[in-house]
Amino acid sequence: MNYNLLKGKRGIITGALDERSLAWKIAKRAHDEGAIFTLSNAPVALRMGSLQKLASTINTEVIPADATSVVEIEELYKKSIELLGGKIDFILHSIGMSPNVRKQIPYTEMNYDFFQKTLDISGSSLHKMLSVAYKMDAINEWGSVVSLSYIAAQRVFPFYGDMADAKALLESITRSFGYHYGKFRKVRINTISQSATPTTAGTGIKGFDDFYKYSDQIAPLGNASADSCADYCITLFSDLTKMVTMQNLYHDGGYSTTGVSTDLIK
Numbered sequence: 001m002n003y004n005l006l007k008g009k010r011g012i013i014t015g016a017l018d019e020r021s022l023a024w025k026i027a028k029r030a031h032d033e034g035a036i037f038t039l040s041n042a043p044v045a046l047r048m049g050s051l052q053k054l055a056s057t058i059n060t061e062v063i064p065a066d067a068t069s070v071v072e073i074e075e076l077y078k079k080s081i082e083l084l085g086g087k088i089d090f091i092l093h094s095i096g097m098s099p100n101v102r103k104q105i106p107y108t109e110m111n112y113d114f115f116q117k118t119l120d121i122s123g124s125s126l127h128k129m130l131s132v133a134y135k136m137d138a139i140n141e142w143g144s145v146v147s148l149s150y151i152a153a154q155r156v157f158p159f160y161g162d163m164a165d166a167k168a169l170l171e172s173i174t175r176s177f178g179y180h181y182g183k184f185r186k187v188r189i190n191t192i193s194q195s196a197t198p199t200t201a202g203t204g205i206k207g208f209d210d211f212y213k214y215s216d217q218i219a220p221l222g223n224a225s226a227d228s229c230a231d232y233c234i235t236l237f238s239d240l241t242k243m244v245t246m247q248n249l250y251h252d253g254g255y256s257t258t259g260v261s262t263d264l265i266k
């Protein structure tokens, strides 16, 4: 069911790697809701993934940008504004990677060069995207920026490693920049704290299948799917949520507020 919620809006969607990516589903849903937008990912991911395929089905362009590079983010905004014919109304930051997690290095023995990379890619990149947009005045009034987080920012998930620290940083930047951009242009900034979802980033975490099943048994509604995450994200890009900002919004079927479930006890 489409509601034309994003008709007339221009956006930038980062982080779609393949059909399982949360950003992929969000891009398809944004297209169905009438938005026009560019797609972006790190140059290396463009070689590995199938983003061009998505771009051609929804008739848009891919602009390569490493989200840790201020220069590449500047180019991303310049080209997007030119291609779309005006300033931006919504941005999806759907970016995460930890070399420590990828190499299965235990949290207690983390490599600190890798840790810096984790924080830069998965946390500071949101600050960089916001700061460049702020300086270029690239986002229209009442624009909306959404990033994707995970409950490991609040609770311990031992195998989530340093990504937990990066998500805590991401959520803090959301609040801090949300204040400044709210004052400047009434731009709202939020994170969606999504259920465990079987994507490349998700399944790359050791023990993913076990904690996927565990949260599915605890949440009264079960885990939230990537498709329902896309639906929720569209509402945050739309004008129906204009006064929601600086929030970490759980999208997890009730997992975050359930202590124990009868399914789990059985």
Ligand SMILES: NC(=O)c1ccc[n+]([C@@H]2O[C@H](COP(=O)([O-])OP(=O)(O)OC[C@H]3O[C@@H](n4cnc5c(N)ncnc54)[C@H](O)[C@@H]3O)[C@@H](O)[C@H]2O)c1
Pocket (backbone or CB within 6 Å): 014, 015, 016, 017, 018, 020, 021, 022, 023, 041, 042, 045, 065, 066, 067, 068, 093, 094, 095, 096, 097, 121, 148, 149, 150, 193, 194, 195, 196, 197, 198, 199, 200, 201, 202, 203
């Ligand atoms: N899958 C889950 O269980 C889950 C749950 C909650 C939150 N999230 C978050 O959702 C977001 C999207 O992840 P996903 O699950 O769709 O997996 P994914 O692997 O499909 O997406 C991660 C994306 O980050 C991109 N990326 C990595 N380094 C980059 C860089 N330097 N510059 C630009 N892009 C870069 C990758 O190319 C990839 O497209 C991440 O922030 C992830 O932490 C995922």
